[in-house]
Amino acid sequence: MERKIIDWLKQTFPARYPLSVGIGDDAAVIDIDARQIVVTTDAVVEGVHFEIAKHSWRRIGHKAVAVNLSDLAAMGAVPLAIVITLVLPQGTVLNQVKELYAGISNLCQRWRIAIAGGDTNFSLGPLTISITALGILEPNRTPWLCRGAQIGDDILVSGSLGGSILGKHMDFEPRCDLAREIASKFQVHAATDVSDGLLFNLGVILRSSGCGALLELGEIPISPAAREMADHRSSLDHALYDGEDFELVVVVSPEQAARMLADEHLSNSLTRIGRTREQPGILGRQADRSEKILEVRGYSHGQSGELP
Amino acid sequence: MERKIIDWLKQTFPARYPLSVGIGDDAAVIDIDARQIVVTTDAVVEGVHFEIAKHSWRRIGHKAVAVNLSDLAAMGAVPLAIVITLVLPQGTVLNQVKELYAGISNLCQRWRIAIAGGDTNFSLGPLTISITALGILEPNRTPWLCRGAQIGDDILVSGSLGGSILGKHMDFEPRCDLAREIASKFQVHAATDVSDGLLFNLGVILRSSGCGALLELGEIPISPAAREMADHRSSLDHALYDGEDFELVVVVSPEQAARMLADEHLSNSLTRIGRTREQPGILGRQADRSEKILEVRGYSHGQSGELP
Numbered sequence: 001m002e003r004k005i006i007d008w009l010k011q012t013f014p015a016r017y018p019l020s021v022g023i024g025d026d027a028a029v030i031d032i033d034a035r036q037i038v039v040t041t042d043a044v045v046e047g048v049h050f051e052i053a054k055h056s057w058r059r060i061g062h063k064a065v066a067v068n069l070s071d072l073a074a075m076g077a078v079p080l081a082i083v084i085t086l087v088l089p090q091g092t093v094l095n096q097v098k099e100l101y102a103g104i105s106n107l108c109q110r111w112r113i114a115i116a117g118g119d120t121n122f123s124l125g126p127l128t129i130s131i132t133a134l135g136i137l138e139p140n141r142t143p144w145l146c147r148g149a150q151i152g153d154d155i156l157v158s159g160s161l162g163g164s165i166l167g168k169h170m171d172f173e174p175r176c177d178l179a180r181e182i183a184s185k186f187q188v189h190a191a192t193d194v195s196d197g198l199l200f201n202l203g204v205i206l207r208s209s210g211c212g213a214l215l216e217l218g219e220i221p222i223s224p225a226a227r228e229m230a231d232h233r234s235s236l237d238h239a240l241y242d243g244e245d246f247e248l249v250v251v252v253s254p255e256q257a258a259r260m261l262a263d264e265h266l267s268n269s270l271t272r273i274g275r276t277r278e279q280p281g282i283l284g285r286q287a288d289r290s291e292k293i294l295e296v297r298g299y300s301h302g303q304s305g306e307l308p
Numbered sequence: 309m310e311r312k313i314i315d316w317l318k319q320t321f322p323a324r325y326p327l328s329v330g331i332g333d334d335a336a337v338i339d340i341d342a343r344q345i346v347v348t349t350d351a352v353v354e355g356v357h358f359e360i361a362k363h364s365w366r367r368i369g370h371k372a373v374a375v376n377l378s379d380l381a382a383m384g385a386v387p388l389a390i391v392i393t394l395v396l397p398q399g400t401v402l403n404q405v406k407e408l409y410a411g412i413s414n415l416c417q418r419w420r421i422a423i424a425g426g427d428t429n430f431s432l433g434p435l436t437i438s439i440t441a442l443g444i445l446e447p448n449r450t451p452w453l454c455r456g457a458q459i460g461d462d463i464l465v466s467g468s469l470g471g472s473i474l475g476k477h478m479d480f481e482p483r484c485d486l487a488r489e490i491a492s493k494f495q496v497h498a499a500t501d502v503s504d505g506l507l508f509n510l511g512v513i514l515r516s517s518g519c520g521a522l523l524e525l526g527e528i529p530i531s532p533a534a535r536e537m538a539d540h541r542s543s544l545d546h547a548l549y550d551g552e553d554f555e556l557v558v559v560v561s562p563e564q565a566a567r568m569l570a571d572e573h574l575s576n577s578l579t580r581i582g583r584t585r586e587q588p589g590i591l592g593r594q595a596d597r598s599e600k601i602l603e604v605r606g607y608s609h610g611q612s613g614e615l616p
Binding site: 012027033037087101105116118119122126134 | 425
């Protein structure tokens with residue numbers, strides 16, 4: 001349904017002044033004089049993105065901010081400020097709210113992000129935390145979009161992938177530092193974060209850019225959690241399709257990629273996992289050089305909410 | 309509880325770079341180079357701010373944006389863009405979402421406000437729409453805050469007050485045009501919008517500014533709805549205490565007030581209702597010149613959510 005809504009919104013409300021990047025990317029960009037403000041919003045909802053019986057209020061607060069900072073990182077933007085809307089279940093006590101804010105503020109303090117306000121409501125429904133994050137591009141930079149990948153570009157991914165449900169989906173570190181470092185040193189053609197699964201999010205880049213990709217399956221960085229979860233689904237399958245890894249995917253020229261991979265000062269590891277090509281779709285090449293077409297599907301919350 | 313949270317937040321996270329106005333006013337202000345970006349967030353929740361059985365999705369969308377635009381108007385800011393987070397009940401159909409967006413976009417189109425993105429989720433809980441609105445101050449203007457009222461200032465209010473529950477609380481027009489006109493022509497010392505009741509919101513201005521007020525009770529503009537509702541509570545009582553009128557309260561020098569009241573080009577009527585004074589609290593003067601101390605309390609949603 002979210003995709004249907006986005007498609008309909010894009011048709012109905014085309015981007016216009018003051019938006020230089022409109023609906024459908026990781027974030028929107030608003031031009032103000034010579035500066036570019038980046039804005040994104042994401043909510044986390046009890047029973048969908050976390051379980052109140054299982055996860056502490058502090059971890060829930062952390063996740064609520066981190067998913068938004070990940071979107072800013074995926075645009076190459078520096079975070080500035082957040083605003084927070086809470087919808088609290090009846091019976092919430094102040095100490096729980098303080099714990100939630102402890103998780104929120106811990107991340108904010110690290111990057112000197114201002115908490116610029118909020119709204120607190122009560123309902124009979126699930127705990128919901130909706131955060132809007134504002135970032136800014138350094139002067140004379142262009143935002144990293146999903147469109148912009150060129151044929152023959154290298155595809156890099158940060159960290160390792162898969163099995164985030166075992167814990168990383170609550171505790172991940174948004175790649176703000178890495179994004180800032182890359183933006184300051186390298187030219188990025190396209191980027192996104194892995195929120196719905198590597199192949200799903202890479203697929204958005206490829207479709208938006210009008211190209212396809214060949215992935216080296218032996219090069220995909222598989223997380224220990226993905227190996228731990230391997231069962232009827234392989235660890236590679238987890239790495240390709242699991243959601244909420246919140247790693248960065250960046251698409252750059254081979255020359256830039258070589259320099260990035262050789263850079264020892266980056267905050268996180270980067271792995272080259274493949275290359276874009278003219279033919280649409282995503283082809284996977286296995287260690288034995290055999291190739292197979294990879295299905296582009298992703299992890300999606302709340303499937304039961306799919307509309308008729 | 310919201311006040312407790314705001315107080316605790318103000319102590320714990322004092323405003324700092326890049327916030328020039330922090331938590332607790334109608335909106336926050338972020339300085340970006342020479343410009344001032346104003347940001348506010350407000351959610352409307354089924355069962356608290358509207359009833360899904362009674363109000364159309366279009367009116368709900370209208371209200372969800374309008375409450376945010378009212379906060380921008382109360383800062384003297386021009387609206388730029390909004391982002392929208394929806395938490396939809398299971399069973400929502402696309403046409404309902406389109407109706408909601410029709411209500412949202414109608415207001416956005418009028419002021420050329422960009423819809424800069426959003427997030428859509430499903431839950432078992434109530435329909436919740438959380439909107440963040442971004443505005444900007446015209447160059448060389450200062451934001452209108454709750455603090456800043458001076459002793460001997462005049463207190464003006466737009467429109468008429470009370471009884472908004474009969475319909476205005478869903479359909480009100482945020483005072484964006486009036487705010488822009490006032491900001492372009494006059495010096496405002498302090499301002500806010502009537503979200504929780506005239507006396508409550510005026511009380512915030514007075515406490516923040518370190519003064520009190522004398523109100524001329526015969527001058528309070530009482531709405532037809534307040535007269536219709538008058539029963540065991542007088543129409544004046546409704547005008548003083550009912551929430552969600554979303555009229556502007558502005559505090560200005562008597563000289564500015566005289567010019568404002570004489571200005572025939574303003575979009576909405578303004579009424580002078582009293583004057584600030586040194587003694588704290590709000591005194592009401594009746595037509596017979598007798599005076600009484602007015603209780604500063606307000607309308608509050610979700611009282612049942614008050615914390616232990």
